[in-house]
Amino acid sequence: MSQSAQALSHRDDSRKAGPGVRLGWIDILRLGLVQAALGAIVVLTNSTLNRVMIVELGLAAIVPGLLVGVHYGVQITRPLWGHRSDTGGSRTIWILLGLALLALSGTLASATTLLFADSHAMGLTMAFIAYVLIGVGIGASGTSLLALLATRTPPERRATAATITWMMMIMGIIVTSIITGIALEPYSHLRLIEVTAATGAVAFLIAWLAVLGIERKPAITPVQAASGPPARFSDSLREVWYDGEARLFTLFIAMSMLAYSTQDLILEPFAGLLFGMSPGQSTQLSGMQHAGVFAGMAVVGLGGFLLGKRVPGLSRLFIIAGCLGSAATLALLCLAATVAPHWPLAPHIFVLGFANGMFAVAAIGTMMQLATRGRTGNAGMRMGVWGAAQAISFGFGGLLGSIALDVGRLITGSDGSAFGLVFGLEALLFMASTMVAIRIGRDTARSGGMVTPHSPTIQAAE
Structure with a gap:
């Protein structure tokens, strides 16, 4: 890279993450809690609900497999959510909006267990909608979270920050699996809905407290904003x-x-x-x-x-x-x-x-x-x-x-x-x-x- 390009890059980085806005270790741990909250909700849809559909509902294994594939496929929209967080004035807003949608759609997915008992067609239709929304929620929240970490974390801390947040996500999955496993006994479809809704609510509350004030000044804006409108x-x-x-x-x-x-x-x-x-x-x-x-x-x-x-x-x-x-x-x-x-x-x-x-x-x-x-x-x-x-x-x-x-x-x-x-x-x-x-x-x-x-x-x- 030429010296002029390097100088431009360094100036851009400093404008995007200037003094006083770089994340310290406590801030990184706080964002790790957001990743843990994401994992806590997703594990219920990818693991627990997968088992319920196959065992308790007697559906073919391909049904939950395709539904999980749907939420991954929807995440092809991640560039859109990333661009929105670049130009929308605040990344934390998109983190919380995505998590709220994820919590609600996760609860909707668990509620389809009641619909399957009456009509497989209705159950599949609502499950498809729920998993589409799950993909949107993960994409909006997860992409914005990573972008916030990338732009606010000093370069020498980024590898460790990635490790901390992903290890906390794994811990969130483990803790959620243990607690919800206990709470689901004795199992019923209604209990599954209640546990999923409670998990989503607690996860959102934890995430909201974790990102509260993390952007201590107006959110990171595109570099060219000083001389023109944000990039399309x-x-x-x-x-x-x-x-x-x-x-x-x-x-x-x-x-x-x-x-x-x-x-x-x-x-x-x-x-x-x-x-x-x-x-x-x-x-x-x-x-x-x-x-x-x-x-x-x-x-x-x-x-x-x-x-x-x-x-x-x-x-x-x-x-x-x-x-x-x-x-x-x-x-x-x-x-x-x-x-x-x-x-x-x-x-x-x-x-x-x-x-x-x-x-x-x-x-x-x-x-x-x-x-x-x-x-x-x-x-x-x-x-x-x-x-x-x-x-x-x-x-x-x-x-x-x-x-x-x-x-x-x-x-x-x-x-x-x-x-x-x-x-x-x-x-x-x-x-x-x-x-x-x-x-x-x-x-x-x-x-x-x-x-x-x-x-x-x-x-x-x-």
């Missing part, structure tokens, strides 16, 4: 598209999160079919994986806290290490599929979770770093584009894993070979993601700066 949505999106670094990172997010999510729906069946684990044991195995994810995130956060100022590109190194570790452990799972049940599966899954957690939270930290490099103050738009890529990959990943497993079983006639093929596919995706991650940062340095829609090269091409 199309102009802001075009800047991201013409930024080669942002495009490359979008590709990385899509590939790596596809690899990450493809295993979601097949790990427990893998443990049950090849290792003879009971449902309780396979659930514990899932808990072992999440413990590994938690540990991997903690290592990234600690590394960022201790070495963030002294080791340039530390997040990128963690991304590469996490992707390579994920590829290696998945490749070894192919071997485990051939020798099952004679394999130390639990520690293996812990290591897989550790590598997954390391790359995932380091990617969020890198996302926060890159979000502030736009020349038009469009951190929300950038977060929206990357969030949309992640959501689409998550929605498609579980479906891809299930289809690949069924096709593998049909072709090979063997469960072990079929699982091995899927894990091998995931390993290849992680290796490809590693190759993309290696290029992040390198191309920008070689080209001498970031390409934007306003650069002479693009204007000439147009």
